[in-house]
Amino acid sequence: ETGVTQSPTHLIKTRGQQVTLRCSSQSGHNTVSWYQQALGQGPQFIFQYYREEENGRGNFPPRFSGLQFPNYSSELNVNALELDDSALYLCASSLAPTGGRSGNTIYFGEGSWLTVV
Amino acid sequence: GESVGLHLPTLSVQEGDNSIINCAYSNSASDYFIWYKQESGKGPQFIIDIRSNMDKRQGQRVTVLLNKTVKHLSLQIAATQPGDSAVYFCAERDNNDMRFGAGTRLTVKP
Numbered sequence: 001e002t003g004v005t006q007s008p009t010h011l012i013k014t015r016g017q018q019v020t021l022r023c024s025s026q027s028g029h030n031t032v033s034w035y036q037q038a039l040g041q042g043p044q045f046i047f048q049y050y051r052e053e054e055n056g057r058g059n060f061p062p063r064f065s066g067l068q069f070p071n072y073s074s075e076l077n078v079n080a081l082e083l084d085d086s087a088l089y090l091c092a093s094s095l096a097p098t099g100g101r102s103g104n105t106i107y108f109g110e111g112s113w114l115t116v117v
Numbered sequence: 118g119e120s121v122g123l124h125l126p127t128l129s130v131q132e133g134d135n136s137i138i139n140c141a142y143s144n145s146a147s148d149y150f151i152w153y154k155q156e157s158g159k160g161p162q163f164i165i166d167i168r169s170n171m172d173k174r175q176g177q178r179v180t181v182l183l184n185k186t187v188k189h190l191s192l193q194i195a196a197t198q199p200g201d202s203a204v205y206f207c208a209e210r211d212n213n214d215m216r217f218g219a220g221t222r223l224t225v226k227p
Contacts, residue, residue: 042206042217056213090160108160
């Protein structure tokens with residue numbers, strides 16, 4: 001158990017719809033990162049939030065957006081869903097931003113499985 | 118090595134043998150690396166990490182070796198057990214994110 005919790009665990013959406021995924025970080029962790037993991041591939045970085053602001057973004061379009069709240073929990077929002085958005089969405093938390101000197105380890109939740117039909 | 122797509126590199130070992138999983142990373146400036154284990158239907162689980170100022174680090178039954186000259190990372194698992202069966206990912210720090218390889222599937226035969 002990493003202390004990172006995600007909801008929902010599974011959901012099915014229709015192409016064109018919008019989805020919100022939620023994440024509670026490990027106690028004491030102020031940084032949350034989101035990753036997309038397609039079947040048979042490694043996780044791909046979407047973005048990172050630190051102290052309620054975006055602190056780095058991967059190669060994902062603007063319809064992928066996020067929020068971080070004062071308690072460090074976070075949301076991932078995806079608009080205009082496409083079939084290729086079907087994947088496992090992973091949230092990870094760390095004590096400080098990944099890019100910091102200390103190389104903070106990121107701990108993952110169990111993920112939210114999104115299927116777009 | 119790593120590959121992209123559904124055909125993960127695979128490693129099959131006998132229970133009790135040692136396993137070595139290899140990874141080639143891309144950025145010679147990367148200064149921090151992590152190995153993760155991912156079981157079916159679960160999120161990646163931290164195994165061990167290493168900074169670039171080290172070439173070896175040991176944990177419980179696991180050892181990570183880093184060769185910066187050839188940008189190569191390996192994970193050694195001693196006395197492999199059935200519970201070690203999973204997909205193993207190496208990850209390198211890349212600015213504010215961790216960049217993951219496609220993973221290697223380890224299967225332990227009883």
